[in-house]
Amino acid sequence: MDNRPIGVFDSGVGGLTVLKEIKKLLPNENYIYIGDTASFPYGSKSKETIIELSKKRIENLIKMNTKIIVIACGTATSQALEEMQKIFNIPIIGIIKPTVEYLKNKNIKNVGVIATTGTIRSKGWQNQIEQSIDNIKIQSKACPLLAPMAEEGWTKNEIAKLAIHEYLKNMKNIDALILGCTHYPLFESVIKEELEEHIEIINTGKMVAKQVKEYIVENNMTNEKNQEHDTQIFLTDMECNFVNIAKKLLNEDNLELQKID
Amino acid sequence: MDNRPIGVFDSGVGGLTVLKEIKKLLPNENYIYIGDTASFPYGSKSKETIIELSKKRIENLIKMNTKIIVIACGTATSQALEEMQKIFNIPIIGIIKPTVEYLKNKNIKNVGVIATTGTIRSKGWQNQIEQSIDNIKIQSKACPLLAPMAEEGWTKNEIAKLAIHEYLKNMKNIDALILGCTHYPLFESVIKEELEEHIEIINTGKMVAKQVKEYIVENNMTNEKNQEHDTQIFLTDMECNFVNIAKKLLNEDNLELQKID
Numbered sequence: 133m134d135n136r137p138i139g140v141f142d143s144g145v146g147g148l149t150v151l152k153e154i155k156k157l158l159p160n161e162n163y164i165y166i167g168d169t170a171s172f173p174y175g176s177k178s179k180e181t182i183i184e185l186s187k188k189r190i191e192n193l194i195k196m197n198t199k200i201i202v203i204a205c206g207t208a209t210s211q212a213l214e215e216m217q218k219i220f221n222i223p224i225i226g227i228i229k230p231t232v233e234y235l236k237n238k239n240i241k242n243v244g245v246i247a248t249t250g251t252i253r254s255k256g257w258q259n260q261i262e263q264s265i266d267n268i269k270i271q272s273k274a275c276p277l278l279a280p281m282a283e284e285g286w287t288k289n290e291i292a293k294l295a296i297h298e299y300l301k302n303m304k305n306i307d308a309l310i311l312g313c314t315h316y317p318l319f320e321s322v323i324k325e326e327l328e329e330h331i332e333i334i335n336t337g338k339m340v341a342k343q344v345k346e347y348i349v350e351n352n353m354t355n356e357k358n359q360e361h362d363t364q365i366f367l368t369d370m371e372c373n374f375v376n377i378a379k380k381l382l383n384e385d386n387l388e389l390q391k392i393d
Numbered sequence: 394m395d396n397r398p399i400g401v402f403d404s405g406v407g408g409l410t411v412l413k414e415i416k417k418l419l420p421n422e423n424y425i426y427i428g429d430t431a432s433f434p435y436g437s438k439s440k441e442t443i444i445e446l447s448k449k450r451i452e453n454l455i456k457m458n459t460k461i462i463v464i465a466c467g468t469a470t471s472q473a474l475e476e477m478q479k480i481f482n483i484p485i486i487g488i489i490k491p492t493v494e495y496l497k498n499k500n501i502k503n504v505g506v507i508a509t510t511g512t513i514r515s516k517g518w519q520n521q522i523e524q525s526i527d528n529i530k531i532q533s534k535a536c537p538l539l540a541p542m543a544e545e546g547w548t549k550n551e552i553a554k555l556a557i558h559e560y561l562k563n564m565k566n567i568d569a570l571i572l573g574c575t576h577y578p579l580f581e582s583v584i585k586e587e588l589e590e591h592i593e594i595i596n597t598g599k600m601v602a603k604q605v606k607e608y609i610v611e612n613n614m615t616n617e618k619n620q621e622h623d624t625q626i627f628l629t630d631m632e633c634n635f636v637n638i639a640k641k642l643l644n645e646d647n648l649e650l651q652k653i654d
Binding site: 169170171172173176177178181276277280281283284286289290291294295298368369370 | 430431432433434437438439442537538541542544545547550551552555556559630631
């Protein structure tokens with residue numbers, strides 16, 4: 133039994149799509165979420181900047197006595213996870229590996245990946261998929277406008293539809309599409325309309341949630357049942373839009389946001 | 394005579410629209426431009442974050458021996474200019490005051506302002522205009538997606554048109570529209586199509602350039618004629634798109650970008 137919180141961080145609201153899935157599987161846990169809104173977006177930044185930012189956020193979460201850390205950000209996972217696992221002595225889970233295991237188990241052979249510029253440029257998804265699965269075909273597309281559009285709340289309007297169309301129009305003959313940035317599940321309904329019906333849309337948050345649960349159950353690290361538990365949200369910059377999107381996503385009316393440096 | 398460079402900074406490529414106008418009026422000067430791409434976009438950040446970032450960039454420019462500094466960014470001008478002028482002992486020019494003087498001289502009485510969320514929220518434009526001009530009516534609109542779209546190069550496509558339409562559709566009965574973010578002149582042709590013909594589009598870079606010229610001429614700070622002169626560009630994060638947009642905007646093929654911390 134371990135009543136310390138689970139730590140989750142992202143550059144903005146996107147990681148909340150992951151937090152939501154983890155909370156579904158582990159409703160009895162304490163959570164600390166950091167949205168690094170002062171540095172949003174991570175997607176267009178260089179590897180060294182992402183490593184520096186990720187280090188700061190993980191140091192914040194370790195000081196707050198978390199038991200496991202989830203990098204709920206495609207860019208930070210692809211650019212910094214390996215480095216962070218070398219530096220820190222705490223279990224750290226990113227969004228790529230759990231999804232690659234899912235692809236392998238389902239024997240998917242033609243997959244599309246959409247993500248931020250930084251993630252696509254780093255080949256984080258491509259390399260890990262190709263290392264784990266033989267003869268898989270991958271089509272990648274950087275979609276740098278989608279995360280800012282999600283932060284603006286434009287996830288279902290005509291502009292979202294056109295942008296999604298623009299980004300997906302050349303993606304042919306895939307069986308599944310990985311939403312390689314944690315903001316993208318916010319566009320799920322529009323993406324569904326754009327794609328042929330048989331194409332599976334992969335929300336990485338669901339895969340991460342399963343892996344987090346397995347890890348803390350196997351290692352006897354779950355919170356005691358019937359203990360009080362809560363979710364604390366910290367932002368590096370107190371933005372207005374965050375709280376509205378967060379309330380809708382997490383379906384909680386009384387979210388309190390705190391500032392962290 | 395003063396051969397030290399003129400310093401210009403912005404969060405990204407936007408400030409190049411200002412640099413371009415200054416170079417037109419003062420082609421014989423040396424220039425140092427800093428694009429704070431590691432922290433882009435400024436527009437959605439809090440006042441305290443903007444002050445901190447502006448301070449760092451001005452410290453960089455002072456170390457590089459600049460003679461005058463232009464904050465070529467609407468957000469940083471509205472949120473941090475006053476504070477910076479208190480801290481630093483070097484002439485610092487922002488994009489708001491020169492434009493307000495222009496409005497006053499032209500006796501414009503109904504004006505629209507589009508800018509980033511941070512700029513609009515700070516009322517930087519509104520307060521300065523109302524303090525200087527009696528009975529002027531101002532309509533403001535935050536357009537948080539435009540700067541990221543400009544960084545992506547989407548300034549003339551259908552998505553740009555729809556976003557511009559969405560942002561401008563409720564702006565009625567204006568005589569002039571201030572492009573209150575230095576990225577926005579990149580959308581000038583689309584904005585022109587969206588607006589009635591008689592509405593003047595105000596590119597703040599032109600107003601700033603005039604004021605910089607006046608200041609350095611009056612204070613005998615111009616570079617010696619026929620001296621060698623150049624433009625150095627520094628980025629806090631080496632992004633790919635920057636160089637393409639910069640080459641087009643400045644019409645220079647051999648731009649060299651350097652990294653700065």
